Amino acid sequence: MAAGADTGFSTRQVHAGAATAQASPRATPIYLTAGFTFSDLDESVAHFGEGTGFGYSRTGNPTVHAVEERLASLEGGDQAVLVSSGQAAVTVALLALAGAGDHVVVSEHIYEGTRGLLLDNLARLGVETTFVETDDLDAWRAAITPRTRALFAETLSNARNDVLDVAAVAAIGAAQGIPLVVDSTFTTPYLLRPIEHGAAVVVHSASKFLAGQGAVLGGVIVDDGRFDAAASGHRFAHLVQTDRLGGASYAEKYGARARGQYIRESVAPRFGPSPSPLNAFLIGQGIETxxxxxxxxxxxxxxxxxxxxxxxxxxxxxxxxxxxxxxxxxxxxxxxxxxxxxxxxxxxxxxxxxxxxxxxxxxxxxxxxxxxxxxxxxxxxxxxxxxxxxxxxxxxxxxxxxxxxxxxxxxxxxxxxxxxxxxxxxxxxxxxxxxx
Ligand SMILES: Cc1ncc(COP(=O)(O)O)c(C=O)c1O
Structure with missing residues (x-):
């Protein structure tokens, strides 16, 4: 950065000393910055066009990215998107799948905040919910309609400690091209890896076991990268049809990664519950233990x-x-x-x-x-x-x-x-x- 002795006081107070020293920190650095510099025009064009590199922290940040990679790996998923709270993770996951006129089938035994989201906020946006008993497989099956866009449950519920039969409920959804979304906050990837049992999307309140020390809020959405346009395209027009902004469809651009990329590129950055890089750092530290x-x-x-x-x-x-x-x-x-x-x-x-x-x-x-x-x-x-x-x-x-x-x-x-x-x-x- 140009901030030589010949520049003025106000210039030096924002530019002097800004060049980072070359060093190789072992811990993930906290990139506490709103945005990132482009070295030339081509780099900025590539970032906006192909999404390479980092430009602005709401759409990507190296500290956040490191935690996302770690969580995708631990869950056995294709990619993870970190957001500002568990509540934001559930919201983003469901908004990526359902819109006005759509329907979701949900276990009765869920966190009260999620219940409120479904019965108040998503209902006002036109998304209807049918609640079923977690272990009543016939009820899951019977509740599905042509407008159903997701099955949702917690892997281990509060307050009764009900366990979700992930494989059975995932299979019910998969038979009709509907993803199972699970909130695995209580089980963490250490105890259970729902994607290995057929879940398509896993969410967590990272404020809980992942961060582990009660200092920060966070949430994560992990996608399995197994979106099947042939089997599910009729339920998810927004993934298989031409992008509303005029580009190729997500399925054309990303294939089996279409749903995960839609979460990353469209829903999370536009609704905007971005995590602070400082919180991401603390969540990353927490996950290490x-x-x-x-x-x-x-x-x-x-x-x-x-x-x-x-x-x-x-x-x-x-x-x-x-x-x-x-x-x-x-x-x-x-x-x-x-x-x-x-x-x-x-x-x-x-x-x-x-x-x-x-x-x-x-x-x-x-x-x-x-x-x-x-x-x-x-x-x-x-x-x-x-x-x-x-x-x-x-x-x-x-x-x-x-x-x-x-x-x-x-x-x-x-x-x-x-x-x-x-x-x-x-x-x-x-x-x-x-x-x-
Ligand atoms: C199972 C479950 N999911 C989601 C949430 C919401 O997470 P957050 O408080 O990080 O928004 C909670 C919070 O208690 C929870 O227990």
Missing amino acids: LSLRVERQSQNALAVARWLEQRPEVERVDYIGLDSHPHHGLGERYLTRGFGSVFTVTLRGGLEAARHVVQSVEVITHMTHLGDVRSLVLHPQSTSHAARTVAERERAGVFPGTIRLSIGIEDIDDLLADLEQALVRVPVLERETVVL
């Missing part, structure tokens, strides 16, 4: 769940790692490295018992979040599920005495001691069903 954390969290969670199941104050524990969970067999089939760290416990003493526990724990933190290195607790009935009817809450496994735990990496003895001191003073009333 993902396997260690999730392995330890799964071990701790299983130990806590087994311990809680034996306690007289406890009515039920909905943890997929326990033999008592109705989906345990399915869980063992899909989750061979551990059962994750988030589950619910219902106390016999109802709301007062739950209030006592969330207010008495000292090692475990009372807050709304999950997948953190620290153990966390929340009372869903009065918080995340407060707007639902009693019948809906019960179907979701949320009762007045239910608390949700997200188990961290602390020493297991300290977690059990903390729960013990909270439980011994819990008011043990009649059974939960009586105090409702």
